[in-house]
Amino acid sequence: MLDLATLSFSSTVSRAAYFAVFLILALRQREKSYLWHWLGAILASLLGAIMLAKEPTNLTLPVLESMQIFTFYMASLVLSWSGLRRFYGLGFHAYAIVSVVILTVTPALACLLVPWLGASKTIVASVYFLCATAASVMIVVEIMVARREYLWSQIVVAIAFGIYAMGFALSAAMLLFTDLQISTETARATIIFDQINSVLVYVGYVAMSGERANLQLRHQAETDALTGLFNRRGIQHALLKLDFERSGSTTCVILGDLDHFKRINDTLGHEGGDDVLKTFAKRLKNLMRSDDMAVRWGGEEFLVVLPHTSIDEATAFAERLRTRIETEPFMIFTKAVNVTISIGIAEIAQPRDTFEKAVERADRALYSAKREGRNRICR
Template identity: 35%
Template sequence: MDKRKNKHRYLLSIRNRIFVFAILVTAIPSLSMGLLLQNMLQTTLEEKVKQKFVDSAQIMEREISLWLKKRVYDLTVFSNASIVSEAVTAYLKMPEEKANGDENQHPNITILETYLSTLQHQFKGYVRILVLSRTGAVIAASESGGRDRPFTFPDDYIQQISDQQWFKSNAYIDARDKSPLILIGVPLFLDQLYEYETLLAIEVRLTGLLTLLDPVKFGDSGDWTYQSLVNMKTGQQFLYGRGAKKVLNQIDPSPSSDRQTLREYVNGKGERLMGLVVPFRELEWGLFIVENYEKAFSGVIHARHRNILIICCFSVLMGLVAYLLTRQIMVPLSALTRGAERVAEGDLNVLLPVRRNDEIGFATTVFNEMVAKLKLSQAELEQLATTDPLTGLNNRKRVMSILRDHYEYYRRYKTAFSVLMLDVDHFKDVNDTYGHQAGDTVLKQVAEIFNENLRNVDSAGRYGGEEFLVILAESGVEESIQAAERIRKAVASHTVIHEEQEIQVHISIGIGRIHKQDGDEQNIVARADMALYRAKDEGRNRVVYHAADDL
């Protein structure tokens, strides 16, 4: 008590009052600057954590999309099997009253169920393989799954098929082992008018996605980061990552308004968490990802303690130090923030200069590496989006985009071009005789022949199945016919070798040339397609030119 009184008297002296005043004049701005820096660092780290969460969600969505496409590809392969088409065709031809009876009494359905059971044994991740009617009724099912166990059939499956040629259901729980399931299906016998009567579907366990929810997969140690998949319509978490269920199962991830806001949560154990719900762009799911608050903002906490200590120890010099630190810190942080804003807007051509060998320099280096990886991932995604995975040619979407560019160029500069529609003759016989893998080999080698016989200015793409579309830039009628004959002869003289089997194939080619009366690029495709049909009707293995006057 006496010491406190003596201290109070010492502070009453004029000299000390001036000294205290000088300290306060210096310390208050310093403290204000420290608080400002603290707030800016907090904001920057929040944006960094949020960006990391968003990046993880984008990677997760890409991986899940690839996982779904693999299942859809399997279904497409299954649906092309002759045993499926024959059994379903026979079922559809049965009288209605007989078809509504016990399908197991019909030999075709029995054979189909045996085939589905065989497929299921080969693909361990599939719970059931089903053939369904348009209403979702079970026509045939693999034996281990049975017919009676319920499943979720999406109400909007027709719209999904119209948009993407396949459908999937919301996640639902298997009553036997409480694991999450999903139903994925494709239409059978889908024609050009999108008409179909039956569906082929698989019931898959979502536990196959658990490895994607491991934070280690995305470069995190995984000790303090937790992830789960969320149904964005219901806000229900249906699949948890490693160690996440105990932490997240008592948290409602449904945000009140903006789903892109980094929020603070407290779970049932009283742990303080920072998390974000990131909806996927092409799925009705989202990724709920949280991180321990102390880990996510450990830099902010340590910086706060350090600033208080510095202000207390060096209050007289804090004004000058704060000014110098502000200039040293704010310039690179502002550049980093502007770079982050450009990346958020989609501009990946960002490279920030690294002029410091400290935390900010390290953060700038990490930022540059992150942008470089994002740019590489974007390039890979663009490659996947425009290239046919089997032949390496342009896919249909890409080649049609190139055709539209040629059409617009023709309208502006009147530079004529031609379109070849090519089809492998009797390709179904190749698949039936040698197998689908042999058919894939045929398509790959035919595509290589296109690349060898086309100019750099020409473009080739897989139009669908065994059909290809070639765009001959700046070509006349005779040049187009000569190019088509060159390709046809090259294919005819080429022997496809598959597993020591020699396969000889031929192609039919229809030629259409741009005409001034064409209203869009579809007219020239229609003429080339009509010419292709004429080539087929006239005996195949030939080239047919279709002039605009022949329409």
């Protein structure tokens, strides 16, 4: 079985390796503050591990060294929590800051009870384990309740800190309510437990950063940069998740084209034309339901997919859109600009119809709307 010296050395080396990895990540992405918080968390735990590695077999460390070690490990937990807050784009409330400061310093202050009041090392260790439990629970809650995006990798981190919380709580309970004393065996078990969990935590942090970056790249590839709507690639991916054949329902497509858009560009310039497109996209999204999908189909052409919607319901939606565009002038460069839209509608007929065929029919209906005078709906 590995002795304490070997385990302590291994713990220190692994933390140093993770610190090097996160230092590179943080330097490459300086604007991502959460990486600096996590880097600080690893550094704090590394400093704690270095201090323990100096005298791994000494179970009665001086008060000052014990205070430093407890502070480093508690700071590591607190910085992990603050890094998650930054990762999710959340700020810090005053009460939360006070709470984590108290958690960080309480185990160190408890060490003073040993020379002053003659408290046992067991009581001091129990205080640390209880504070560490509270900090670990805060991290789990942050991931499971306060998250702003769904990342599979964050579940790994939540599980790791959940295990930490249970381990810390169990250790405190055993020290307080049983005859268990701090010994070489308990120290060895603690280091092994920490080694396994720290791998999950630090690898999980890297995975969270990578998973978010991949999702953002895919979002950028499938989104029109100007309007924030799907592009053609994006809608094809989204349609794979759409059940066209759900019993008792139909799906409709609406193809709209802003009337005389070239005239708008000629009058206001391309920057003004872009503002018109962005304003139109905002109005369109305000009318849509949560499962509707909008696409910038071409320059000034927009496609809307209305799942589980009848042709009459789609026509009513199109009329609301047409009316809102016509009756509410667009404010471009402090100037009111009147805009109208022509719309074609088609239904995806079951069971052998396709999205592409429905779009072709909607395009023909749109052409009819333009031919009949624009600012109208045809189907």
